[in-house]
Amino acid sequence: MTSDAPAFGKGCHLHLIDGSAFIFRAYHALPALTRKSDGLPVGAVAGFCNMLWKYVTDEHGSNAPTHAAVIFDHSSKTFRNEIYDLYKANRPAPPEDLRPQFPLTREATRAFNISCIELEGYEADDIIAALACRAREAGGSATIISSDKDLMQLVGDGVDMLDPIKGKMIGVDEVQAKFGVGPEKVVDVQALAGDSVDNVPGAPGIGIKTAAQLINEYGDLETLLARAGEIKQPKRRQTLIDHAEQIRISKQLVQLDCATPLDFTLQSLEVRDPDAEALLGFLTEMEFSTLTKRVAGKLGAEAPVISAAPANSAAPAAPETPGFDPAGYECVTDMDALQGWLADIRDAGHVAIDTETTSLDEMQADLVGLSLCVRAGRACYIPVGHVEGGDDLFGAAALVAGQLAKDEVLAALKPILEDPAILKIGQNIKYDWKILARSGIRMTPVADTMLMSYALNAGTHNHGMDELAERYLDHKCIPIKELIGSGKSQIGFGQVAIDKATPYAAEDADVTLRLWQHFAPLLPVEKVTTVYETLERPMVPVLADMEMAGIRVDGDTLKRMSNAFAQKMAQLEDEIHELAGERFNVGSPKQLGEILFDKMGLAGGKQGKTGAYSTSADVLEDLAAEGTDLAARVLDWRQISKLKSTYTDALQTYVNPETGRVHTSYSIAGAQTGRLASSDPNLQNIPVRSDEGRRIREAFVATEGHRLVSLDYSQIELRILAHVADIPALKQAFREGVDIHAMTASQMFGVPVEGMDPMIRRQAKAINFGVIYGISGFGLSRNLRIPRAEAQEFINTYFERFPEIRAYMDKTVADAKQDGFVKTLFGRRINTPAINQSGPAAGGARRAAINAPIQGAAADIIRRAMIRMPAAIRDLPATMLLQVHDELIFEVEENAVDDLIAVARQVMESAAEPVAKLTVPLVVDAGSGMNWAEAH
Incomplete structure (x- = not known):
């Protein structure tokens, strides 16, 4: 690439815009938007364009650029995956409505006449590093427009950063404040601390603060590792000795490559004014009316008229979805036909999949067949385990002739099902995931129509496939009883004739694909994409692994x-x-x-x-x-x-x-x-309230050489209540770590905390927990075995001492009556359809509305912790086994108990971040033992 522009040198200033960060910020910060003419998602593109327009029109002052470029990630696979194949392995796939917007942001950049750069095999951060280093070497300077901590290693002479969100410059002092070391040692600190987001392993149990202390004490990472045996703290010393190679690999992962090969020169990045025709043409094509008018006015051009109709009126209308017709369903019994389906899947980039098995127990079921669907109305069924002459449930039957061998089918499907570029769509896909995982196939990425429906419609109806098909597709699915019967005469699916199984199984995949096509566009419209993508879909492999591990x-x-x-x-x-x-x-x-x-x-x-x-x-x-x-x-x-x-x-x-x-x-x-x-x-x-109940947990035991570890959020719902209701007394108590129930009793009854009567504390505890669930005087009187009038007086006193709780309850109910739903801190929408009714139903709906944002936020927090946990404990000899409301149970080798507790506690206590900045700390209690009772 050549340019007639003057050479880049002294006095030149290069702006490097982190394009990927702009995209995700635009996507998550702005409401969903679709192009009216064809329904194409364009919300992230709109936000991206607004951000670029603000950048182009800003004066920048003394920081004005002479050269500029927007840098993008080319793909998820880079040279770092060759160094460490699990690098960024735990990152969820981009939201479905964001994927088609990636290429449009590149078009937008070019429309603004700004250089647009990406390079296969390298991350955007590497390109930024190479350009910043070249600018500095050429005698000029560079400003990186990003808040990404990984780029802070580049800050120094001639290179600074601008946080576009806060509008704040980041220099050496700011990097020192964040990492505890100067920019030149940031890589060493990151190599030790690791990064759960990017799945950089680091040193287990060592965080940023400890890493900075070690690097400052020993000077650099290699010196620290060489002298690790001198460290007095036994656990830390052994960690560094045992994980030295892992730490060195981590440094390779976090070190940006200033030698990234670039086929263009710095002078080719010279700032250019936007071309009015090109920019307005793109904005018009995107149907961004407001921005189009704003840009036209600034550029002195006439704003084009934007129509919601397709630009080419002669273009054919999108075909109507075909009806359900068994004639479009194929039974696949030879490899050539299967290969044809696999080619169609690769071309489409997605496939709906469903498995038919011998049992509802995924841990013991055998695969009978699989169905696939790539487009509505065309699906196939691949039988592999149909039998005759016996009972398939007990394996005493012979396979029906003409079926493909199960192992051959799974071997052919494995590359497709594990390809991160091909979306696998299922209805309750966790079941199919486990069936296939037992055969060595780990599907990724997955979409689940049941979870889409749940994110959209929790509380309004059930989410089974038959109900969803009738409700949203106006289609009644073939009843399973028509194939297998019922009662004593019921047979297994493997005994169903293949010609009857094919339309049933293929229809399941066809219905699933159509439900995905129906729900996917609604997620951004209803503003629940983030909930689905961060709280629902990622739970599938996490829970599947836990369930398969068992206890x-x-x-x-x-x-x-x-x-x-x-x-x-x-x-x-x-x-x-x-x-x-x-x-x-x-x-x-x-x-x-x-x-x-x-x-x-x-x-x-x-x-x-x-x-x-x-x-x-x-x-x-x-x-x-x-x-x-x-x-x-x-x-x-x-x-x-x-x-x-x-x-x-x-x-x-x-x-x-x-x-x-x-x-x-x-x-x-x-x-x-x-x-x-x-x-x-x-x-x-x-x-767990009775001795007999607690004893049952003694039967859940660790295997030899292992321990069970329990980590349990302490009073998480009360902490969330203190935050959302903004109760100063409770927040202060939680921050200071005082006995919250004794403090409440002291506030209510005017008695000192020291020497408090246990009965008074018990009464306060009952109210503390009861108020979250909307407890009445009648309910409290039963719990405490006291007269109802006395119980009601306790509640009245409670609200007098903590008026913020009453204000929260009244506002929550009012919002629920107006909106028909309430939301958690993380955006989960919980519908309250009965709240405007009269009678007992309204009372229950009112109590549910008050509790839902609190209990829902607690549920969301532990989900977030569970989703992050596999990557965090990957290098520990530990397995997450159970979730029991606010508690997680692990099995771990006995010599790694402390390491697990340290890592898991950090994940759990920080799980709300960065979405919710709680004003009270989350605290996790931990214990271990040979059995669950001892651990808890």
Whole structure:
């Protein structure tokens, strides 16, 4: 590339604009926008153009450029992936509506007549480094327009940075303040600290502050590693010795390449005025009316008229989506046909996929077939495991002739399914992900129509495929019962004739693709793209890995507990019969009601339509509070009975015979607030308030040589309440680490914290937690076993002492009534459709609306921590096993417990950042032991 411009030298000033940062800032900071004529997403392009126009029209003062360029990343793969194949491996794929906008931002840059630069195999940061170094060597200077910390290593003589968000210059002093070292040593600090975002491993457990201290003490990284044996702290010394090579690799990853090969000269980057025709033509094509008029006025040109209709009126209209027709579904039984489908997938860059299996248990199911769809109306089914002459569930049947070999099909599909450039679309794709992962295929990237629907419509309807197809595609799917039957005559899918299985399975993929086409454009319109892309979709591989890992359960411990519970139940039954004066079936609500309300004549008996008395937990708790021992003993019996049947007996049946572990399944789209739901078995509802309940956790054990580690957010919902309601007293208490319940009691009742009566603290604790859920005087009176009037007085006093909570509740309810939803700190929308109704439903909706932003934010925070965790602990001998509301459970080699706790705690305590800057600290409690009870 040549130029007639004067040579770059003394007095020349080069501006290097981080184009990728501009794009993502524009995308996340501005509302979604689509081009009216064809629905093309252009919101990021609009924001990018506005930022470039501001840059072009700014005076810049003494920092005015003589030369300028916008630098872009060419692709996700660079020379660093050859150094370390996991570099940036944990970064999610770009949002679907952003991808088509990348090339448009390049066109925009050229339309503004600014040099547009990208280079295959190199990151934008390397190009910026090479240009900045060349500018300095030529006697000129450079300003890097970016806030990227990785570029701060370049700051020094002749090179500075401008943070475009804050409008603040970044020089040597600012770099020193951020890293604790000068720019020349930033790389050494980053090599030690690593980077979870880019998956730079670094030294486990060493952060920026510690890294800076070490580099300042020893001078540079190589000296530090050479003298690591001199470090007095044993853990830090061993970390540096054990991970020396990893740290050196990390330095190669963070070191920018000033020798990046460039095929152009600095003088070719001379600042040029925009060409009015080219710029206005591009803005008109994008249909940016306001900016087009602004630019035209500035350039003294006439603003073109922008029409929402396509520019070429003769262009054919987009074809209508075809109807559902089995004639468009193909059964693939030879490799040539399969290769044709794979070629279509590569051309399209996406594929909807669905698996058919022998079981709903992903850990034991065998693959029967796969269906694929690239465009609506055309799908295929690839049978690989259909059988005849036996029961496929027990493997005693012969394969139907004419099917492709499963291993050959999976081998052919593997490059496609693992290609990061091809999007894999599924409905509840976590199931298919696990089925394929057991065959050595890790699908990436994935999109999930169930999670798209959840992000858009949580709380308004369910998100199963059949319901979504009827609701959004006006199509009723083929019922599975038509193929496999029901009841005792039900067969496995592998026994279904292939000619009948093909239209059913192919239809699933076809429906999934159409749902994706329907939901994907709605995500930016409804402003939930970020929620879907950062809180929903990335959870799929994280949870799948956890579920596949499972947790070990000691069967002998469970058997002993079951026997002990049976004896306890028998003892309680004897006490109950003695109190009742006769023997009866304690498990029979009808017989119990007759004893309590007919024989004993107790008040409060309510008969239903069948004439039987209600003996629900609420009824029995009221009777127990009034001193009825029989009711209290029945409650104890029921609790023990539930623990025995639901846990100590049932858990033994869930142990996987191949792994010897229990593999729960998590529902990402189960709860409206974003909380995960656990099933088969449910490990989230094991009672912890009773000694018997806590003992069940003793049965969850670590394998030999390992420990279970529990990390649990401390009072996270109260901390979020203190932040969102802006309660000074609570915020101060959390910042100072005082006993929050004692502080609340002191505030409410005017008693000193020191020497406080435990009962008073207990009352304050009940109110602290109860108020989040909209507890009433009636509910509090039951919890504390005190008169209702006294309980209501407590609540009234609470709101008098903390008026900010009442203000938060009133505002939240008012917003929910107006908008029909509330939002968390992270943008999750929680619909409240019943809040404007009357009667009991409105009361429940009001309480849900008050709690949802708090519980939802807590759920979002632990999701964010879980998504970041695999990269953070990749180099530790540890596995994340379980999530139980605010708690994460890990299994780790016993010599790495402290390392894991340090790393995982840092991830969890910083999980809200940078989206939410909480005004109270997140605190994580940690413990470890041979079993879950010891760890917790």
